[in-house]
Amino acid sequence: MTSTAQPTASDAPPVADWVRIEDLYDDPYPIYARLRAESPVAWVPAVGRYMVTSFEACHQIEQDAETFSADEESSLMKRSMGHSMLRKDDPEHQVDRAAYGPVLRPKAIKETWTSVFEKNAEKYLAAFAAQGPGSDLHLGFAAPFAAENLREIMGFRNATQEDMQRWSQTLIDGTGNYADDPEVWAKAAASSAEADAAIDELVPLLSAEPDATLLSAVVNAGLTLPAIRANMKMTIGGGLNEPRDVLGTAAWALLSNPEQLAQVVADPGLWAVAFEEAVRWVAPIGMYPRQTTREVEIGGVTLPAGARLGVNIGAANRDPVQFEDPEAYNLNREKKPHLAFGGGAHFCAGTWVARTSVAHVALPKLFAALPNLRLSTRPAREGGWVFRGMLELPVDWD
Template identity: 40%
Template structure:
């Protein structure tokens, strides 16, 4: 175990709002061991930015980690050549060109259909009625699991990410995760003989990726590709409706949807951390790590690091968010970042505000999670 100073947390309070605790860690013990998580947390932006790239020390290889046990060994749990090989195999499905030329028209068509059904209702929940189906429709297309339904996609994604954050070992959460991965495998089985063009299944098959790795990588795409866009869409809309002066800047073309999204994922990072395992003993900032130690790189904390952001707890779309690292900063930088940005900033946000005039909040929006964070409900109405 590392010799980092110990910080005790209340897991329920940390899930309800991790940011006050993370601020205390940055100030008092920026590298700290948390017994409740059995992990050493790295919380300052510069430390994360440097150490994430040191894969010889902070390795993604975690054969005993929750993600590997529950979802199979995907490319996110590999380093070096093994990671690069599978990342290159998946790239044709997620490249900026593929997103712009192939997926964007599909994103637009699916989102328009959802809005056509939603607009006459006059009220709803942005999470379940809009952000969830928009994100799921995009992910169904990208993965190639064309027989899966949006609510089914959302459910299996949620149950997998709950499983991957189940450091307390809740057996019910683990069982739901196993059921979700089994259902995904059933859907993959149906598509192996003829997957849709450009899909994650098709490009991996074309590259000769072994089937067990193909399956694990499809599950990886689902685990990050559903909850992050879903939570970022609903969360960014919530933030803008709570800051009408900033929404007005976008309507007046003084700011952009991309700036609103970039500030949101700095402020409330949908993917709050990335786990690593120490490959060899090393000392970082007077903390000595032992081989086998579990380390969490806290991207959510990096986004509120006071040395890079003035008033970091405030949502401000005019700020420079370039120091933020919500998608990571090293070789494991999110492979789906281009698809996520396109879906959210070019499709979901502008089309929503165009289609639903006088969009307004009608209640509170509860947030939850520290490893993955987002609103569970955003009640709204429109004219």
């Protein structure tokens, strides 16, 4: 495949040269709404790819891996983390993916990991409560909770949750470095080297004495060392930011909508609904790349072979054709499928970790532990578009 620099054909998608990366980071949703209205597939020079913003077009891409390849040339994820399963197509993708199954399937989550999530929620909630009202829920609870869960699931006995946070943020910053900032690349490279060193130290130990962790599973599945490294770093990225960010987003949404919070508190079965609406409303992984393998028509336009796409899940999940009043957080909306966890062969392997750790453990424990939890007078902030979540979430309680 050869990638195109920009569209040239007379029937090519429109050029959205008004889109700026800094505006996407601050608030991408007005941009997505305009792109959907003008053309659900448009060339965006600022990011060097065709942005896909409608639910229908994103879903079409998800279901057609032969036409829309995950193995994009010049992938930022490959540069930041190595060639992981997320940038492979089947059958190569499935070889790597199969190693994850025994650790992340619902039965293993229930029998092995739920008790770990409960232990960590209690530990980090106690530490957060000790900080006192006005503290930042995002940095004080959501981030260390998600990081420690991931550290234990992955089996990084030679790292701390603080290491996991640093590695995750710098590696995903590299994956989303469409501005090509050299400082971002330097930090990503440093974290990549640290993670590789930790992995290399553990490989022989887990080969000799396997355990229930993810690192043990991939080592003993016979994956090559480069594949182990790349997949572990991919998991450090998405496996931390997704539960962390949906926890913060869900808390922010419920605290901003007291009547919906009252519903959930009165009916604990709605925590799962609150979680799904949160990932629909603000998709933690907002955009991922694909590359066309042939000329194809999508979203009413024709793309050449080798076209580099940005599949905007954050935009698709707010498409008014799919969701009524999509800009609002509403756990009472008609139940319809969202794309926050992707689809097809690349459906997120960590979905059940996120659902269980956040919806079944963290959110109920959070609102039970802190009486009259409420937003602080200091405003909350969110940011990002390739990855999006809370930046600050100051809260008070009695």
